[in-house]
Amino acid sequence: MADLTHLDASGAAHMVDVSAKPDTVREAVAEGAISMAPAVIAAIRAGDIKKGDVLGTARIAGIMAAKQTSSLIPLCHPLPISSVSVEFDYTDTGVRVETRVRTSGKTGIEMEALTAASIALLTIYDMAKAMDKGMVIGPVRLLAKSGGKSGEWVAG
Amino acid sequence: MADLTHLDASGAAHMVDVSAKPDTVREAVAEGAISMAPAVIAAIRAGDIKKGDVLGTARIAGIMAAKQTSSLIPLCHPLPISSVSVEFDYTDTGVRVETRVRTSGKTGIEMEALTAASIALLTIYDMAKAMDKGMVIGPVRLLAKSGGKSGEWVAG
Amino acid sequence: MADLTHLDASGAAHMVDVSAKPDTVREAVAEGAISMAPAVIAAIRAGDIKKGDVLGTARIAGIMAAKQTSSLIPLCHPLPISSVSVEFDYTDTGVRVETRVRTSGKTGIEMEALTAASIALLTIYDMAKAMDKGMVIGPVRLLAKSGGKSGEWVAG
Amino acid sequence: MADLTHLDASGAAHMVDVSAKPDTVREAVAEGAISMAPAVIAAIRAGDIKKGDVLGTARIAGIMAAKQTSSLIPLCHPLPISSVSVEFDYTDTGVRVETRVRTSGKTGIEMEALTAASIALLTIYDMAKAMDKGMVIGPVRLLAKSGGKSGEWVAG
Amino acid sequence: MADLTHLDASGAAHMVDVSAKPDTVREAVAEGAISMAPAVIAAIRAGDIKKGDVLGTARIAGIMAAKQTSSLIPLCHPLPISSVSVEFDYTDTGVRVETRVRTSGKTGIEMEALTAASIALLTIYDMAKAMDKGMVIGPVRLLAKSGGKSGEWVAG
């Protein structure tokens, strides 16, 4: 098992040097969920039938958040994101989100996928919180990544 | 149960008008967790003994993210945050975070507390992902809020 | 006719002092338009019937841009926005947007309304530019403002 | 005429994948205008003779806005801008702006040129609005683009 | 001499609670300097005679940076800035900047004045670095503050 690469030899935080790594196409897929009272699911579905604004807004929030990842996560490298998709489906207990982010860059894009999922779910919380403050976000996790020296990884 | 207040009569997303509401002191408390392999907990603890950089970095990321909440969550009002604290404790399965945010403003500060918790946990993921990509974030939820017309709310 | 208040006595740019002004409720309404080929209007309408994503995305972009106004316009004061709405209607030549922004603050909120309109229209351009690069944005203008010492103003 | 590429097969907004496209030098040129009362033109010209601060400030605002384009326009790719220029000239009815942006990247830079023009014009509005709230922004449009698979495009 | 208020009882960083403090008018004045080769001073002066773009650009950069202070300094409270001015004068060894920032808020505005000065000086460095990479920034310091419970403070 590798070390905590974001701490240097003295234990101080630093941004790891990737300048010598080649640009390769990389992809990361993440998922997350939010659970809520049945009446809230029904209200979001009803809005979705009319104009889709809760999930439509959460999708845009997730896409825009992916582009802010390196401003939010202190030791995360800025990456030229080449695509983002944010998809939702309804579950028995709420909404599930799946994000997919690609780049042609020097390091992995997992954080962008996870950040997009987290902010999309927070946006759903924000838009429905007048109905239900007890909604719970999670689990949020990486499903898969590809590209780069470490290659393929798929959640067990 | 209230309606989805962030959709107007036609179903379109809008930012709710709070201009007539008084400024009152409001507080929100949120919590979240990240679960990880025991070796990762041990490595973070070891770094913490040396310089505290994983949790120290995650704390700063959470505090700074609280201040970016209204830039990230589309229909969230900008609020003059008057305090933020981000606290961690180790659990058997990983790290738990508790955030507490206060404002003197016209609307609630729940989203800031939840956003601080989410970004703090994502930062832990980022700093430890070289060891374990299978870490899982959640549950993230509101614990309590106070202030404003709707008054006290405590998670059930 | 007043002077250029954003230049000081020596002609240098500065941010005008509003610290002694009271907080009052202020509102601004702006409008804008984008003209495009009929086939593009038809395609946006068709998407709108399905999921509303072009105008839905442009609405979110406008709302979020209103909150970034003081970061974009150099001498603009930061204001605690208390509501934003962005509405669209189809015209014979394209799409018209009307934005309405309110604050309880020390200075006017015209720039937020105009910025929301401009960014919403740019977002429509972005989403439709694969079909028609010749779309034209404008006129963008203030329709009305109220609140503050200068009081009501309505476009002639 | 192409489809609305920013909507996927289900009609949902997404950021189009450009990861397989090569980096090529791309340029976009946009223009815009703001019309105003003759006394305002005279005042801006007078300031310009002294210190140039209205147009000088608007130029900086436009350049800085070009760098924020992908944060403002939801589905716009981040691009490594390699040059921006923002030029003004006086017309009978106000001020005309022309922006020119270049990149070496995977997709076009039209939105950066249009955003720079729009924010430059909004900055002029902001600095002169104490004199004339009735100023009108537009038309803002793309004049030309070059580079990439679709090659040259010049406004008709 | 007071304690390090930004560390809590356990030594962890937090944003100090100011929610119970009243809004009062506060002002801070800071200064800074950059020293450079005589030929660079001459070139900046020459540009200043023509269009003032080096110092004009640095002024705008300083004003805009003041508005970003709470995004840059982790434990700094967001404050509604009510005015900013950034003034330059030439010295024998380079350029001196003086910044003055006001707010009506719950805590002091020193960091905004110091940040405006620092970014203005960095902008001068950026624009002149092709001529002289050996320019030196500093001293940057607070000259005076007023308002709030701690009242007047003037540099010794």
Place this chain on the structure above:
Amino acid sequence: MADLTHLDASGAAHMVDVSAKPDTVREAVAEGAISMAPAVIAAIRAGDIKKGDVLGTARIAGIMAAKQTSSLIPLCHPLPISSVSVEFDYTDTGVRVETRVRTSGKTGIEMEALTAASIALLTIYDMAKAMDKGMVIGPVRLLAKSGGKSGEWVAG
């Protein structure tokens, strides 16, 4: 000695065109200092022994600021930062910071190193200002750069 490259032939500010330059690995090293009363040095050291939060927070602020450089400095090109380190040591009169930033890009990364140093020092000021408002920041200067057409440069 070169000209002021950030002014065009007419004297107007512009962002210099680097689109034809190759991507090469570039590095910049900067330093800065903050001087303070001995009791403040002792308090920061004491906190550092406990949890390191003053310098740990300043380190994170510096790293995050490096990534915001092109948003803060008007004519600075956005660059894909590939590493940042921020190191501190105590001196007789306060704290010295040394920053090192690398990129694989088309233009130099000096501004990122200098901005990281400046914001790290401002963060120390912020966290210690309750004890000593008379702290002085500077000198901040470039120590060395490498890479690109102009090659090596070391401070004299």
